[in-house]
Amino acid sequence: MALSIIWRDVLGMRDVSVEDNFFLIGGNSILLLQVTQAVSETFSRTLPLYLYFHYPTIEEFAAVLREETKLPSGSTALPLRASAAMTPPLFLVHDISGDITWGFDFVQLLAPERAVYAFQPPGLYDDSLPIDDIQSLAVRYADDLVAVAPGGTYLLGGYCSGGLIALEMATALAERDVQVPLVILFDAAPPRRKRTPSSPTELLYGFFAEEDVPVTLKEFAALDQNDQLEYILDGWKQLKIAPPAVSVDFVRRHLRIHEASERAFARYEPKPYAGSVVLFVPGEAAGRNDAAGWRERVLGKLHVQGVPGDHFEMFMRPAVTELARQASGHIAHALRAPSGQFMHH
Numbered sequence: 021m022a023l024s025i026i027w028r029d030v031l032g033m034r035d036v037s038v039e040d041n042f043f044l045i046g047g048n049s050i051l052l053l054q055v056t057q058a059v060s061e062t063f064s065r066t067l068p069l070y071l072y073f074h075y076p077t078i079e080e081f082a083a084v085l086r087e088e089t090k091l092p093s094g095s096t097a098l099p100l101r102a103s104a105a106m107t108p109p110l111f112l113v114h115d116i117s118g119d120i121t122w123g124f125d126f127v128q129l130l131a132p133e134r135a136v137y138a139f140q141p142p143g144l145y146d147d148s149l150p151i152d153d154i155q156s157l158a159v160r161y162a163d164d165l166v167a168v169a170p171g172g173t174y175l176l177g178g179y180c181s182g183g184l185i186a187l188e189m190a191t192a193l194a195e196r197d198v199q200v201p202l203v204i205l206f207d208a209a210p211p212r213r214k215r216t217p218s219s220p221t222e223l224l225y226g227f228f229a230e231e232d233v234p235v236t237l238k239e240f241a242a243l244d245q246n247d248q249l250e251y252i253l254d255g256w257k258q259l260k261i262a263p264p265a266v267s268v269d270f271v272r273r274h275l276r277i278h279e280a281s282e283r284a285f286a287r288y289e290p291k292p293y294a295g296s297v298v299l300f301v302p303g304e305a306a307g308r309n310d311a312a313g314w315r316e317r318v319l320g321k322l323h324v325q326g327v328p329g330d331h332f333e334m335f336m337r338p339a340v341t342e343l344a345r346q347a348s349g350h351i352a353h354a355l356r357a358p359s360g361q362f363m364h365h
Contacts, residue, residue, distance in 0.1 A: 027042065044128075095164045097165055115181060143280070180206070205314075211290040298324075300326075301325065
C-alpha cells in the first residue's frame with residue numbers, strides 16, 4: 021500500500037502497522053510535512069494538516085483518502101485528538117495568522133485521556149469572510165465549542181494573540197454560566213489600546229522569522245505582492261513551517277486572516293477577566309514585564325511560568341516536553357482546586 025511505503029520511508033522504519041499512531045512511533049510535526057508532500061505527489065491530494073493529526077494511523081487516513089470519513093464542516097473547532105474519557109477537553113486558539121500547527125507536538129505530550137480541539141478561523145481554508153471583531157470571533161468560537169462538546173467544563177489556551185481571544189471566549193462562556201477552570205496563555209503579550217494596523221507589506225515582512233530576515237523592509241516593499249508572497253513561502257518551506265506542496269495561496273490566505281486580526285485588535289477594548297490564568301513565558305522573554313500588563317486584565321489568579329526556548333522553540337522538541345509537563349501540572353491543579361482556583365504548593 022502506497023501510504024505504508026510513505027510512512028516507512030519518512031520514519032526510516034522497515035515495518036509499520038496500519039494501526040500504528042504516526043506520532044507514537046517517532047513521527048513529529050516536521051516529519052509530518054514530509055508525509056504531506058509525499059501524499060500530495062502520490063495521490064494528487066492536498067489536505068489540511070489537522071486531518072493528518074486527527075487521523076494518525078494508516079488505516080484511519082486511508083479512509084479519509086477514500087472519502088469514507090465524514091469530515092467536519094461548518095465548525096471552526098477542529099478535533100486534534102478525540103477521547104472517550106470524561107475529562108474536560110482543551111481548546112486551543114490559533115495565532116494571529118490562523119496557524120494551529122504549532123500545537124501538534126505539544127498535544128501529543130499531554131495525557132491521552134484529554135480530548136483536544138483547535139480553532140481554525142473562518143476564511144482560512146474556505147471562502148467565507150474573515151471575522152474582524154474580537155468579541156464576535158470569541159462568541160463564534162464559544163458557540164462552536166459548546167456544539168462539539170456540549171454540557172461540560174472546558175480548558176482554553178491561546179498562542180501569542182490567540183491568548184486574547186481565549187480570554188474573551190472565557191468571558192463569553194462565564195456569562196453563560198459555563199465553567200472554565202483555567203485559561204493558558206502561551207507567550208501572549210498583554211492587550212495594547214489603540215493599536216495601529218500595519219500595511220499588507222509590513223504584515224508580510226513580519227512573517228519572516230525575526231532572526232532570519234534576508235532583506236530590508238525597503239527592499240521587500242519594492243517587490244510586487246506576488247513576489248513578496250513567493251519570498252515568504254520559500255522561507256516558510258526552508259523553516260519547515262509550510263508543507264512543501266503548497267502554493268502562494270497558502271500565504272495569501274494567512275495574510276487575509278492576519279489583516280482581519282489586525283483590524284480586530286486595533287479597535288479591541290479588553291474587559292477584565294475574573295478567572296484563573298497561567299502565562300507561559302519563554303526564557304528569551306524573561307526580562308519583559310508582561311505580567312504587569314496582564315495583572316490589569318486578570319482579576320483572578322495569575323501565575324507566570326518561565327519555560328525553555330524562544331517564542332517558536334517553546335513548541336518544538338526538546339523544549340516542548342517541559343512546556344507540556346508544566347501545562348499538565350497547572351491543569352491538574354486547576355481541576356482539583358475549588359471554583360477553578362490555583363492550588364499552591
